[in-house]
Amino acid sequence: MNAVRIQREDFDIGAELDVLAGGRNDVGAVVTFTGHVRGDANLTALTLEHYPGMTEREIASHVHEAEQRWPLTGVTIIHRIGRLEPGARIVLVATASSHRQAAFAAAEFLMDYLKTRAPFWKEEERGGSKSWVAAKDTDEDAVQRWK
């Protein structure tokens, strides 16, 4: 029951959760993470670029690893690409399990890997000028805890 999608369109969290957990009674816990574009320091927009093919492959391999580590009944990952303005949703990670700790841990694990291994790049627009967002050491530190 896993789904991985890279898309320009926004997503509907309620509808995604209905697919992930609806109509079944073995799901006790669903955790979602939604990332939004923050509007700090006069950000006008972010434009997200990705590596088609590798992205899906990389995410699928981390979903597989999450399934080895925790008892999951399903995972949904949606990552948007293209130009996104402040407030817009960027990414959804949703994990379903019988147990809450598994759902929480898997969602954090998948987010840490998305941030540091999935081939997406963000370009910022502030007023008229554009610049590529630099990777953060804190994200790399976060992913190291799963080793």
Add this chain to the structure above:
Amino acid sequence: MNAVRIQREDFDIGAELDVLAGGRNDVGAVVTFTGHVRGDANLTALTLEHYPGMTEREIASHVHEAEQRWPLTGVTIIHRIGRLEPGARIVLVATASSHRQAAFAAAEFLMDYLKTRAPFWKEEERGGSKSWVAAKDTDEDAVQRWK
């Protein structure tokens, strides 16, 4: 931007997240936890009872504590009472923050406290017989990590 509700009715996660994070651009991360009734071992239904007044007070005090510990832009907690069948949603904890670690940690903290401190009790129905659910040591262990 906090909301705590105890109610019989189901809730709409998408609508709750629109209230929590919609129309603002300081939210970077939203984490939700949704608890569902699991249908294991021939469970027919759960009936949830609570202590009106104390429940809201206890939850509000833990939301306040979460706000002291992490930079949060808002918290929504909805807990259902009454009779719920397998698959039904029981509880929603949603946390919004500028930062993903804060949103994840606060959601886990609030769930651990809801499980062990908020005055709710579950009675199970299996076929014709009813019994009160016993508290789990693992839930008490989970809450101890926040001390």
Add this chain to the structure above:
Amino acid sequence: MTLLYFAWVRQKVGTSEEQIDLPAGVVTVGDLIAHLKSRGGGYADAFADPARLRVAVDQEHVSFDAPVDSADEVAFFPPVTGG
């Protein structure tokens, strides 16, 4: 003073709420438990094993040595199982 009972404590004592005047000498939660247990019947059953009970005084979790003599509301219930 109002006494409240929840879950199986409520079922054993047979009521969810009652008003009482504290007898002389009842100062702590532990004293009140002993007093209620001495009523016999469903109360003796509900309060037979205090280790299975949790108590809130004026809607705050307390231990058995907490005072009840100036409380408005004391609630007895099993360990909680929400979430």
Add this chain to the structure above:
Amino acid sequence: MTLLYFAWVRQKVGTSEEQIDLPAGVVTVGDLIAHLKSRGGGYADAFADPARLRVAVDQEHVSFDAPVDSADEVAFFPPVTGG
């Protein structure tokens, strides 16, 4: 072999994709980086500081000592910033 470039690497080299035949002696990712840098212009700029680059061979993250001589697709990009 297909070479792919993303983000500022793409902007500096001026293309997102190209086909090349590997010159003799180019065996590892590091060798390929040195070769591309030697082209000068935008390539020299993009590959000036290899420590800023990340590389995938056939869609797997690899280090600079990984072999490229039997690869179908090699991609160069900055550290990722999704999520």
